[in-house]
Amino acid sequence: MEYKIKSRIWIETENHILLGEGRVTLLKAIEETGSLSKAAKSIGMSYKKAWSLIDAVNRRAEKPVTTSSIGGKGGGGAILTPYGKSLVDAFETINKNCWKFLDEQISKISI
Amino acid sequence: MEYKIKSRIWIETENHILLGEGRVTLLKAIEETGSLSKAAKSIGMSYKKAWSLIDAVNRRAEKPVTTSSIGGKGGGGAILTPYGKSLVDAFETINKNCWKFLDEQISKISI
DNA sequence: AATCGTTATATTTGTACGAACATAACGCAA
DNA sequence: TTGCGTTATGTTCGTACAAATATAACGATT
Numbered sequence: 001m002e003y004k005i006k007s008r009i010w011i012e013t014e015n016h017i018l019l020g021e022g023r024v025t026l027l028k029a030i031e032e033t034g035s036l037s038k039a040a041k042s043i044g045m046s047y048k049k050a051w052s053l054i055d056a057v058n059r060r061a062e063k064p065v066t067t068s069s070i071g072g073k074g075g076g077g078a079i080l081t082p083y084g085k086s087l088v089d090a091f092e093t094i095n096k097n098c099w100k101f102l103d104e105q106i107s108k109i110s111i
Numbered sequence: 112m113e114y115k116i117k118s119r120i121w122i123e124t125e126n127h128i129l130l131g132e133g134r135v136t137l138l139k140a141i142e143e144t145g146s147l148s149k150a151a152k153s154i155g156m157s158y159k160k161a162w163s164l165i166d167a168v169n170r171r172a173e174k175p176v177t178t179s180s181i182g183g184k185g186g187g188g189a190i191l192t193p194y195g196k197s198l199v200d201a202f203e204t205i206n207k208n209c210w211k212f213l214d215e216q217i218s219k220i221s222i
Numbered sequence: 223a224a225t226c227g228t229t230a231t232a233t234t235t236g237t238a239c240g241a242a243c244a245t246a247a248c249g250c251a252a
Numbered sequence: 253t254t255g256c257g258t259t260a261t262g263t264t265c266g267t268a269c270a271a272a273t274a275t276a277a278c279g280a281t282t
Contacts (some may be wrong), residue, residue: 002125003124003126004123006121006123008118009117009213011114011117013115015131018114037228046270047229048232048271055230061124068228069229069278070228071227072227072278072281074280075227075228077227078228094116094213094217097212098216102209109205111201127261146259157240157242159240162260163261166260179250180249181249181258182257182259183248183249183250183251183257185256186249186257187248187258188257188259
């Protein structure tokens with residue numbers, strides 16, 4: 001019985017995905033780097049894909065999840081809003097709880 | 112707060128997927144129809160894809176999940192083994208429990 | 223005004239995956 | 253022995269999605 005159980009969770013609104021694992025790791029990278037391009041590079045994602053993901057998240061969310069500025073000192077940047085942080089936190093706690101729950105389930109049922 | 116949380120689970124063995132939602136619906140269709148080609152058609156899947164999925168499942172599982180016969184009355188067929196049934200049952204109960212758990216989680220945390 | 227690093231966006235190129243098609247083998251039934 | 257419906261497998265073709273490339277706009281700093 002070396003069977004393992006895995007899961008992925010995501011948050012939807014109006015039948016469209018708002019937040020999944022990939023978007024969350026991107027948002028966390030933005031928080032750490034203060035820049036969308038640096039965040040994308042740090043997680044091995046193309047800038048274009050990162051930008052379109054963030055664009056989709058901000059369109060779907062009730063409030064902005066990131067804010068960005070163009071030009072100026074350092075060329076500009078992007079930061080995670082407090083609302084974005086709360087979303088990321090909620091996602092991660094629920095995700096960890098889900099993993100723990102599933103481990104309990106698989107140990108309960110023997111196959 | 113019209114945010115919904117969704118999930119997909121799957122069973123792995125040795126870092127390879129053994130069973131996910133698609134494979135489980137295919138296995139259930141085999142149980143109902145007694146034939147791989149009929150099962151594939153009933154769920155709108157090509158025979159080749161269905162066959163390769165079932166092949167992968169049987170290679171990875173500890174014991175055979177389906178058995179098949181070629182030729183004879185009706186041309187042959189495929190059936191779900193008792194072990195296959197137990198795997199399907201385990202997957203579905205854990206999956207339902209996971210959904211319920213996540214609904215509780217999202218109602219607990221307000222975002 | 224020239225430079226720099228960034229956001230923002232369009233366009234082209236590549237590729238992985240499924241769809242579609244083709245065919246062999248099999249064993250019962252007529 | 254011919255036909256049938258199935259399992260089993262290979263091969264070709266499309267297409268959606270990611271990767272790569274290109275370019276404009278922006279604003280502080282020098």
